[in-house]
Amino acid sequence: xxxxxxxxxxxxxxxxxxxxxxxxxxxxxxxxxxxxxxxxxxxxxxxxxxxxxxxxxxxxxxxxxxxxxxxxxxxxxxxxxxxxxxxxx
Numbered sequence: 001x002x003x004x005x006x007x008x009x010x011x012x013x014x015x016x017x018x019x020x021x022x023x024x025x026x027x028x029x030x031x032x033x034x035x036x037x038x039x040x041x042x043x044x045x046x047x048x049x050x051x052x053x054x055x056x057x058x059x060x061x062x063x064x065x066x067x068x069x070x071x072x073x074x075x076x077x078x079x080x081x082x083x084x085x086x087x088x089x
Contacts, residue, residue: 059065070076
């Protein structure tokens with residue numbers, strides 16, 4: 001009889017412990033899901049910004065813009081043919 005009471009006591013204590021474990025695991029799961037969603041949004045925002053920065057870089061580095069800046073701000077010109085020196089090995 002004593003062994004049977006021990007088993008019943010063990011089962012009675014195991015059920016609430018198991019229920020608390022399930023509640024804790026679900027809470028952790030929800031916390032991690034919220035964190036995942038926040039990180040996914042942050043990643044998407046960074047990808048969008050990266051695309052915009054690539055477009056801006058391409059705009060600033062376009063050949064026409066570089067040539068215009070060289071002519072206007074740096075007063076650079078194309079050299080005359082007789083001023084060009086070709087160095088060969």
